Structure formats: structure tokens, C-alpha cells
Amino acid sequence: MDKLSVIGVIVGIGAILVGQQMEGGHLDSLVNGPAILIVFGGTIGAVMVQSPVPTFMRALQIAGWVVRPPVQPVNEIIEKIVSWSQVARREGLLGLESQAEDEPDPFARKGLQLLVDGNEPDTIRSTMELENFARESRDMAAAKVFDGLGGYSPTIGIIGAVLGLIHVMGNLADPSKLGPGIATAFVATIYGVGLANLLFLPIGNKLKAHVQNQSQYGDMLIEGIIAIAEGENPMNIELRLQGYLA
Numbered sequence: 001m002d003k004l005s006v007i008g009v010i011v012g013i014g015a016i017l018v019g020q021q022m023e024g025g026h027l028d029s030l031v032n033g034p035a036i037l038i039v040f041g042g043t044i045g046a047v048m049v050q051s052p053v054p055t056f057m058r059a060l061q062i063a064g065w066v067v068r069p070p071v072q073p074v075n076e077i078i079e080k081i082v083s084w085s086q087v088a089r090r091e092g093l094l095g096l097e098s099q100a101e102d103e104p105d106p107f108a109r110k111g112l113q114l115l116v117d118g119n120e121p122d123t124i125r126s127t128m129e130l131e132n133f134a135r136e137s138r139d140m141a142a143a144k145v146f147d148g149l150g151g152y153s154p155t156i157g158i159i160g161a162v163l164g165l166i167h168v169m170g171n172l173a174d175p176s177k178l179g180p181g182i183a184t185a186f187v188a189t190i191y192g193v194g195l196a197n198l199l200f201l202p203i204g205n206k207l208k209a210h211v212q213n214q215s216q217y218g219d220m221l222i223e224g225i226i227a228i229a230e231g232e233n234p235m236n237i238e239l240r241l242q243g244y245l246a
Contacts, residue, residue, distance in 0.1 A: 012198045035188035042156035047148045059145035072217045078241045081224035085234040111225035121229040132218035139211040146204030150196040157192015220244045
């Protein structure tokens with residue numbers, strides 16, 4: 001679990017709520033059903049219009065990475081690659097067929113299968129790089145959905161505030177309703193700006209960082225598979241791949 005994300009949300013929202021209390025405000029004044037509906041509904045609707053269906057659905061799938069990021073066992077895969085290279089030197093590339101069948105990672109399994117099939121290093125590299133790039137592009141587009149949420153929510157919050165002020169202007173004949181009405185109107189702006197800067201934009205940036213890490217993990221696999229195809233010494237392969245640990 002990514003504890004830093006959880007702590008960050010608690011600290012950010014907590015600071016705002018505590019500050020509201022210290023200034024003499026009441027927490028219940030920040031709760032407004034219509035404002036929530038306008039900001040959430042309007043923001044999600046705008047992003048739905050902007051995003052293709054596969055991209056939007058992928059964004060929902062990877063949102064959990066903020067709390068539970070994908071596991072990238074770099075040390076483990078380096079050990080596997082070195083082991084594969086040792087098998088290849090002893091038994092030839094066909095000796096990796098059983099490892100390919102047992103490998104749980106589809107990307108690594110594809111690389112091993114390309115080795116077993118006797119493909120040239122350039123062919124293996126181009127095939128795997130294409131898949132790695134396609135996966136990175138897909139997930140990066142999904143992460144940018146949260147950038148869209150962060151971009152639209154402040155504007156939708158302003159729309160909510162304007163709608164509230166329109167309601168207030170309709171009650172000018174009753175001065176006692178003006179103060180509470182104006183305060184309620186600006187709650188929508190708080191929701192819009194707060195959601196953008198405390199949730200949507202940080203989530204988008206963290207997801208993009210995870211996508212980049214996964215892409216680097218794929219690059220490391222590609223380098224290892226190519227090194228095996230070129231018959232490099234297992235010790236040299238291990239030394240080269242350890243650079244990714246940084």
C-alpha cells in the first residue's frame with residue numbers, strides 16, 4: 001500500500017477543515033448537496049465527453065494504483081534474466097521453452113517465446129518495444145483523464161457558484177437570506193478547486209509516475225532478452241541490468 005498517498009489526502013483535507021474551525025466557521029457549512037451534484041456530475045460528464053470509452057474505462061481500472069501501485073519486482077526479474085541466460089548458454093535458446101511456458105508475466109513470456117522461435121535480436125527488440133510503447137501510451141492516456149477532471153472541476157465549481165448567486169438575486173427582497181445564500185453559493189467553488197488540487201491533479205501525476213516506472217520495467221526486460229539473444233555473458237548482463245536499480 002502507498003501510505004504516502006493516504007497520508008497526503010488526510011493531511012490536505014484535514015488542514016482545510018481545521019483551518020475552517022480555527023477561523024470560527026462550522027463544518028456543516030461546507031456540506032451542500034446541490035453543490036456536490038453540480039461539481040461531481042458536471043466534471044464527470046465533461047470528461048466523459050472528452051474521453052474515448054476504452055480510455056475512460058482504463059482510467060477507472062488504474063485509479064487504484066494510487067493506493068496499491070503495481071508490483072515491479074526488479075531484483076527478481078534480474079535474477080530470472082540471468083538464470084535464463086545461463087540456461088541459454090548451456091542448452092541453447094530452445095532450452096528456454098519450459099521457462100516460457102511457466103513465466104507468469106505475459107510480456108516476459110512473449111520475449112522468451114520470441115527467443116525460442118529463433119528470431120533475430122532486431123526483430124525481438126522492435127516487437128517488444130512496440131508492445132511496451134503501446135501499453136505506455138494507453139495507460140498514460142488513462143492517467144491524463146484525471147488531469148481532465150482537475151481542469152474542469154474548478155470551472156464547474158464557478159458555474160455552481162453563479163447558479164447559487166442567481167438564486168440569491170431572486171431573494172433580494174428578503175435581506176436576511178442574502179448572507180447565507182451567498183455563502184452557500186461559494187461552496188461549489190470550494191468543491192471544484194479543492195477536488196482539482198487535492199485529488200484529481202495529484203492522482204493524475206502519481207498515475208503517470210507509475211506508468212513511467214512500468215515502461216522502464218519493460219525496457220529492462222527488453223534489454224535482458226536482447227542480451228540473451230546476442231549471447232552475452234550472464235555476469236555482464238547482470239551488471240548492465242543493475243543500472244535500472246537506481
